[in-house]
Amino acid sequence: GENVEQHPSTLSVQEGDSAVIKCTYSDSASNYFPWYKQELGKRPQLIIDIRSNVGEKKDQRIAVTLNKTAKHFSLHITETQPEDSAVYFCAAMKGNEKLNFGTGTRLTIIP
Amino acid sequence: DAGVIQSPRHEVTEMGQEVTLRCKPISGHNSLFWYRQTMMRGLELLIYFNNNVPIDDSGMPEDRFSAKMPNASFSTLKIQPSEPRDSAVYFCASSFWPEAFFGQGTRLTVV
Numbered sequence: 001g002e003n004v005e006q007h008p009s010t011l012s013v014q015e016g017d018s019a020v021i022k023c024t025y026s027d028s029a030s031n032y033f034p035w036y037k038q039e040l041g042k043r044p045q046l047i048i049d050i051r052s053n054v055g056e057k058k059d060q061r062i063a064v065t066l067n068k069t070a071k072h073f074s075l076h077i078t079e080t081q082p083e084d085s086a087v088y089f090c091a092a093m094k095g096n097e098k099l100n101f102g103t104g105t106r107l108t109i110i111p
Numbered sequence: 112d113a114g115v116i117q118s119p120r121h122e123v124t125e126m127g128q129e130v131t132l133r134c135k136p137i138s139g140h141n142s143l144f145w146y147r148q149t150m151m152r153g154l155e156l157l158i159y160f161n162n163n164v165p166i167d168d169s170g171m172p173e174d175r176f177s178a179k180m181p182n183a184s185f186s187t188l189k190i191q192p193s194e195p196r197d198s199a200v201y202f203c204a205s206s207f208w209p210e211a212f213f214g215q216g217t218r219l220t221v222v
Contacts, residue, residue: 036213
């Protein structure tokens with residue numbers, strides 16, 4: 001089955017700096033890659049996603065890149081703000097099957 | 112749409128009791144997922160349904176856990192008998208390929 005690895009497990013950055021979280025997947029047939037943000041005590045929320053026919057997608061301060069050859073994808077957050085502090089999960093999906101989640105990255109923005 | 116609705120939000124029960132968690136997916140979504148989240152194990156997929164049919168229940172811990180989806184607008188996850196190690200936050204998510212959205216979760220405490 002699909003195996004998604006996520007790094008780093010924790011990340012601290014100064015407010016205003018950029019943060020990058022990386023994930024790798026094992027199944028080359030996976031074609032959908034979402035990112036979720038989970039604040040303390042709340043549900044995971046979909047913040048951005050990318051499909052396998054696209055190499056990069058951007059939404060304001062967040063962007064996701066996908067390298068199908070290397071089977072890895074990354075989340076980039078620019079101009080970080082305190083409200084970006086949360087746990088971020090990547091995931092990979094093949095067709096209409098289940099979402100396979102990474103283990104999460106705890107991002108802390110230092111004021 | 113009100114999003115994915117789960118009930119109850121919190122449940123405290125004694126070991127050995129039966130627990131039933133409920134989920135109402137977003138109208139029109141055809142996939143439904145049950146996840147369990149703990150600090151130690153992260154987000155674990157327990158079972159998922161496509162068009163009300165269970166597709167993969169390999170994540171269900173043991174026979175004490177069962178899930179049903181009698182129609183497109185309702186699903187239950189039952190634990191009988193419950194044990195302290197079942198204490199966790201249980202999330203339901205629904206999707207219409209590919210985006211998946213989570214409910215607010217049920218925090219289960221078994222004492």
